[in-house]
Amino acid sequence: MNLFGRSSALRPATASAAPAAPEGAVRPSGSASAATAVVPDAALAALTGDWMIDPAHSRIGFSVRHAMVTTVRGAFAAYESRLYFDGRDPARSHAEIVLSTASVDTGVEQRDAHLVGRDFLDAARHPRMTFTSTSVRLAGQDVYRMSGDLTIKDVTRPVVLELTYIGHVTDPFGYERAGFDGTTTINRSDWGLTYNARLAQGGAMVSEKVRLQFDIAAIRTPE
Numbered sequence: 001m002n003l004f005g006r007s008s009a010l011r012p013a014t015a016s017a018a019p020a021a022p023e024g025a026v027r028p029s030g031s032a033s034a035a036t037a038v039v040p041d042a043a044l045a046a047l048t049g050d051w052m053i054d055p056a057h058s059r060i061g062f063s064v065r066h067a068m069v070t071t072v073r074g075a076f077a078a079y080e081s082r083l084y085f086d087g088r089d090p091a092r093s094h095a096e097i098v099l100s101t102a103s104v105d106t107g108v109e110q111r112d113a114h115l116v117g118r119d120f121l122d123a124a125r126h127p128r129m130t131f132t133s134t135s136v137r138l139a140g141q142d143v144y145r146m147s148g149d150l151t152i153k154d155v156t157r158p159v160v161l162e163l164t165y166i167g168h169v170t171d172p173f174g175y176e177r178a179g180f181d182g183t184t185t186i187n188r189s190d191w192g193l194t195y196n197a198r199l200a201q202g203g204a205m206v207s208e209k210v211r212l213q214f215d216i217a218a219i220r221t222p223e
Contacts, residue, residue: 038138044087047168047178050221053081053097054177057217060099064188065207074106074115083218085178090144093136099129119195126153134158146182152191159184161214175219182214 053060061075078100086092102123104115116123133148142165150159166179188194188210196206 038140040087040090040138041142044165047085047087047176049085051083051085051178051218052221053079053083054217054219055079059213059215060097061213061215062210063213064210072106072111074104074112076100076103077105078103085218090136090138093133093144093146095131095133095146095148097131101127101129120193122153129153131159150186150191152193155191157190159186159212161212163214178218178220180214180216180218182216183211185209185211 055077059075060079061073063071063073066072076099080098082096084092084094100123101121102116104112104121104123106112106115115121118124121129130151131148132151133146135147137145139145139162144163144165146161146163148159148161149156161182161184163180163182166181168176168178170176187208189208196208
């Protein structure tokens, strides 16, 4: 991986035959259990393959309650990704994302300097944070649950992302694109991000709960 490089070789979409229904797929029958079964959309078989996140059209960010009355939002500007999506068998899909902790951006320079310092991300000693998937399952129509390991400051803990498939297109330059929105909420102290200040009226300056957001535009990569 060319870590934190924003350029990569992309390939235009190529014409392919219409995808066939998954071999051995079980279709819902009259029973109650079968009627509620979730079956992958056969049309997604054409998306099976390797992808990467397009940083120019994606956002990997977070939001956290500040001073109990407002929400601060930020994002990581530099990251690398490896994605594999299996439209026939979602369980075979997997993802890896490596982010540069020093690239955090909330729009306020002083706040960003605090976040990359020792009180929070400690980017000098921990320059990367990572997410590596461990399993994927289809949870509903266009909804996937991706379990994985999130590592921050050398602490690794499991998280579960809920991903919604938005759709796919071939852009005017001939590149295949697919969109996903994902989210999960973590307790930052579980990863050693324990800094806080108390308010005179009670409560904390920064909430323990942090919502992570993945607005992903993925581009198919060369085989």
